[in-house]
Amino acid sequence: MALVHYPVYNRRQEVVATAITNLDIHDIARAARTYGVESVLIVTPLERQRWLLDRILRHWQQGHGAKAHPNRSDALHEVHAMGTLDEAVEWVKVRCGQEPLTIATTARPFRQAVAYGVLRELLMAGTAPAVLLLGTGWGLSREVVDGASYVLRPIMEHGRYNHLSVRSAAAVILDRLMGDR
Amino acid sequence: MALVHYPVYNRRQEVVATAITNLDIHDIARAARTYGVESVLIVTPLERQRWLLDRILRHWQQGHGAKAHPNRSDALHEVHAMGTLDEAVEWVKVRCGQEPLTIATTARPFRQAVAYGVLRELLMAGTAPAVLLLGTGWGLSREVVDGASYVLRPIMEHGRYNHLSVRSAAAVILDRLMGDR
Numbered sequence: 330m331a332l333v334h335y336p337v338y339n340r341r342q343e344v345v346a347t348a349i350t351n352l353d354i355h356d357i358a359r360a361a362r363t364y365g366v367e368s369v370l371i372v373t374p375l376e377r378q379r380w381l382l383d384r385i386l387r388h389w390q391q392g393h394g395a396k397a398h399p400n401r402s403d404a405l406h407e408v409h410a411m412g413t414l415d416e417a418v419e420w421v422k423v424r425c426g427q428e429p430l431t432i433a434t435t436a437r438p439f440r441q442a443v444a445y446g447v448l449r450e451l452l453m454a455g456t457a458p459a460v461l462l463l464g465t466g467w468g469l470s471r472e473v474v475d476g477a478s479y480v481l482r483p484i485m486e487h488g489r490y491n492h493l494s495v496r497s498a499a500a501v502i503l504d505r506l507m508g509d510r
Numbered sequence: 511m512a513l514v515h516y517p518v519y520n521r522r523q524e525v526v527a528t529a530i531t532n533l534d535i536h537d538i539a540r541a542a543r544t545y546g547v548e549s550v551l552i553v554t555p556l557e558r559q560r561w562l563l564d565r566i567l568r569h570w571q572q573g574h575g576a577k578a579h580p581n582r583s584d585a586l587h588e589v590h591a592m593g594t595l596d597e598a599v600e601w602v603k604v605r606c607g608q609e610p611l612t613i614a615t616t617a618r619p620f621r622q623a624v625a626y627g628v629l630r631e632l633l634m635a636g637t638a639p640a641v642l643l644l645g646t647g648w649g650l651s652r653e654v655v656d657g658a659s660y661v662l663r664p665i666m667e668h669g670r671y672n673h674l675s676v677r678s679a680a681a682v683i684l685d686r687l688m689g690d691r
Contacts, residue, residue: 352533356675363666363674400673485544485690492581493544494537497681500674501689504682509666 330366330461331417332357332495334373336470347466349378351385356496357463358404364503368407368424370417370460382410414473418460425458432461433477434502435468436491442482445505451479452506461502465495511547511642512598513538513676515554517651528647530559532566537677538644539585545684549588549605551598551641563591595654599641606639613642614658615683616649617672623663626686632660633687642683646676 332353335346354371361369371382386408388394395402411417421429432448452459462469462477474480484501485491493501513534516527535552542550552563567589569575576583592598602610613629633640643650643658655661665682666672674682 352675356678359673359675360678362671363669365669400671403671404673484685487690488544488546490543490581490584492540492585493681494533494540494677496675496677497537497541500678500681501685504665504685508682509668 331370338467360500362404364507429458430478433474512551518645519648541681543585545688610639611659614655
């Protein structure tokens with residue numbers, strides 16, 4: 330999984346880099362671990378944010394957090410910082426020895442979007458590694474969505490209110506793609 | 511839905527009252543709204559916590575937050591503070607004119623636990639109002655689980671790692687019970 334802080338939209342539809350949210354990292358890492366995701370890649374190009382992220386991860390991977398909350402430490406062990414989305418995809422490619430599929434997620438309707446069941450089968454077949462892209466802020470930029478191998482349909486496509494936090498969306502998407510059935 | 515801060519376990523299996531977490535309220539209110547849940551009841555017996563909760567809710571329901579983030583304000587409109595779980599159930603009963611079913615959630619295996627599909631059908635049938643009980647901390651006390659009309663099975667019953675945040679668990683449970691299929 331990749332949690333993308335750039336390029337994403339802000340509420341005025343401008344492409345921006347969002348700030349890291351401590352609880353995003355924890356919740357998404359725990360969900361990833363629960364559903365058997367191998368790694369969580371936190372994508373941000375901002376130096377100061379990378380520094381903050383390193384501090385958080387070190388606390389939980391090696392510092393006081395590791396002793397006090399072994400379950401959380403466990404989940405955060407496979408969280409890594411990446412400067413760009415390309416770097417994240419390249420990292421997965423090197424690690425898996427194969428070009429990964431990229432799966433974009435969006436709360437907007439998108440003509441080519443695929444159903445969860447379709448992707449679930451594709452992932453279960455295990456023919457290629459895959460990176461699930463989650464956007465912070467007001468979602469992944471159009472360019473990222475257009476460039477992905479697949480785009481997942483919005484979670485509650487026909488609902489009138491569709492403003493899940495990225496933490497909630499991550500959990501629901503993982504459950505639909507990889508949860509017990 | 512009721513987010514229960516007492517009686518729940520701490521990590522030493524003692525029954526305690528946990529502290530309110532601002533982001534729990536936001537994430538769960540937004541998920542509740544997305545899936546069509548009528549109200550979110552925050553259960554805490556602690557006076558100081560009720561005061562804090564009132565301040566948070568007022569900010570979003572009437573204050574600056576209501577103007578700056580109308581989507582969030584919208585979600586938080588049906589969030590209410592309750593002193594006890596009995597008070598929450600009574601509130602639903604008065605509001606619906608009928609005794610509600612109570613549905614406990616737990617990450618522990620529980621002999622009488624029912625599958626999501628069974629409860630989904632029951633809720634869809636709409637014969638009685640229902641209150642979904644979510645525990646903070648290390649989960650709802652045994653007494654609450656034993657007293658509920660139904661107990662849902664753990665989310666990833668057969669997984670080796672089962673430590674979703676209550677925010678993530680809430681979203682997944684709502685999706686399984688009320689999500690698009």
